[in-house]
Amino acid sequence: MAKPKAPTEGTPLCNVEHIEFESRANDIKAGLIDTFLNLQRIDTNLYIARHLLKGRHSYNAVYGGQVVGQSLAAAAATVEDCFIPHSLHSYFIKTGSVDKPILYMIDRIRDGRSFCTRVVKAVQDGEAIFSCQISFHHKEPDAIKHSSKMPEVTPPEQLLPAREAALEVLRTKEVDEVTAGVIQHFLKEIPDAFERVFDVRPVNPAKYLLKEDTEPMSMIWIRARENLGDDHRLHQCVAAYLTDLSMLTTAVRPHIRNGFIPSMSFSLDHCIWMHENEFRIDDWMLYETISSKAGGSRAFIEGRLWSRDGRLIISTAQEALVRAPKV
Ligand SMILES: CCCCCCCCCCCCCCCC(=O)SCCNC(=O)CCNC(=O)[C@H](O)C(C)(C)COP(=O)(O)OP(=O)(O)OC[C@H]1O[C@@H](n2cnc3c(N)ncnc32)[C@H](O)[C@@H]1OP(=O)(O)O
Numbered sequence: 001m002a003k004p005k006a007p008t009e010g011t012p013l014c015n016v017e018h019i020e021f022e023s024r025a026n027d028i029k030a031g032l033i034d035t036f037l038n039l040q041r042i043d044t045n046l047y048i049a050r051h052l053l054k055g056r057h058s059y060n061a062v063y064g065g066q067v068v069g070q071s072l073a074a075a076a077a078t079v080e081d082c083f084i085p086h087s088l089h090s091y092f093i094k095t096g097s098v099d100k101p102i103l104y105m106i107d108r109i110r111d112g113r114s115f116c117t118r119v120v121k122a123v124q125d126g127e128a129i130f131s132c133q134i135s136f137h138h139k140e141p142d143a144i145k146h147s148s149k150m151p152e153v154t155p156p157e158q159l160l161p162a163r164e165a166a167l168e169v170l171r172t173k174e175v176d177e178v179t180a181g182v183i184q185h186f187l188k189e190i191p192d193a194f195e196r197v198f199d200v201r202p203v204n205p206a207k208y209l210l211k212e213d214t215e216p217m218s219m220i221w222i223r224a225r226e227n228l229g230d231d232h233r234l235h236q237c238v239a240a241y242l243t244d245l246s247m248l249t250t251a252v253r254p255h256i257r258n259g260f261i262p263s264m265s266f267s268l269d270h271c272i273w274m275h276e277n278e279f280r281i282d283d284w285m286l287y288e289t290i291s292s293k294a295g296g297s298r299a300f301i302e303g304r305l306w307s308r309d310g311r312l313i314i315s316t317a318q319e320a321l322v323r324a325p326k327v
Pocket residue numbers: 055056061062063064065092093094095096162163166186187189190191194200244245246248263264265266267268321323324325326
């Protein structure tokens with residue numbers, strides 16, 4: 001594993017200079033390094049992040065995956081290089097604002113010989129917005145070994161980026177009014193910065209874009225648009241960041257087709273198991289998500305992130321809050 005870069009030493013706390021991936025503008029790799037690896041060290045076990053990406057264009061709420069990725073980066077900065085992250089369990093406690101920096105407070109719960117455990121609390125205005133426990137493992141040889149098989153799907157080169165696929169559906173296919181309205185709303189909601197940095201290609205655009213009746217499941221190819229270099233930590237943080245992307249929508253999408261518009265929807269908790277640590281998020285990865293249960297205003301979603309060469313890299317699980325308008 002590449003040696004972690006030392007976090008930069010203190011600059012003023014309250015000066016939010018950069019929003020979204022605008023730091024070192026137009027340089028995707030530098031923007032992602034600033035977002036995830038260049039957290040500023042304020043004190044021992046205390047880091048601050050200023051690069052905050054909106055989840056949805058019309059809200060100032062911080063995207064959940066960003067807090068997950070930055071917590072991972074902050075925790076990783078407190079363990080020896082030989083320890084690699086293997087699991088993360090988290091709760092989204094309060095909506096974060098993109099207009100303020102986030103403080104990451106690390107509790108070094110235990111340093112074992114094989115495993116290290118960290119608790120991370122993310123704070124804005126003195127209040128916890130997110131809390132997680134992350135475990136790191138010293139690499140060990142295989143004892144038992146098996147793996148599920150990656151689904152056989154259309155390769156990304158034969159698919160359109162999500163926005164183009166959506167415009168194509170709107171332009172050339174027969175789309176009912178509700179579906180067209182939802183697609184247009186969705187297109188407006190994707191933050192510009194996100195599209196500059198990542199290429200997302202739905203495997204089945206007609207289902208992804210609600211054109212066809214659909215199960216609560218989704219498959220997207222995804223990658224960073226530029227070479228991100230060889231520091232595995234950056235690839236891990238960016239992958240963790242992306243795992244929150246399509247879980248909530250996987251659960252909600254089939255119901256939207258039937259006329260349901262949520263009045264409130266948020267990720268509530270998020271779990272990641274990183275089975276392998278050597279992969280590239282600037283090469284295509286397949287993110288497969290499925291929701292096996294929804295009820296009581298909560299939906300449960302599981303995900304699998306595959307490398308292009310068919311390795312199961314990450315498994316995820318999440319509960320999301322999905323509320324209907326009050327009557
Ligand atoms: C085509 C191309 C594709 C390409 C593709 C690109 C995708 C481009 C990125 C997308 C990305 C998306 C995916 C983001 C997914 C996350 O990122 S979500 C963000 C992370 N999660 C969060 O921030 C959640 C944080 N947690 C919380 O905010 C709190 O824990 C909770 C969940 C609100 C619960 O707190 P609580 O204090 O118990 O709150 P509660 O009493 O339930 O009331 C909260 C409010 O709900 C209101 N409420 C209650 N019932 C209802 C109801 N039925 N309806 C409405 N409001 C209600 C209450 O009145 C109350 O309002 P206020 O009084 O505060 O004004």
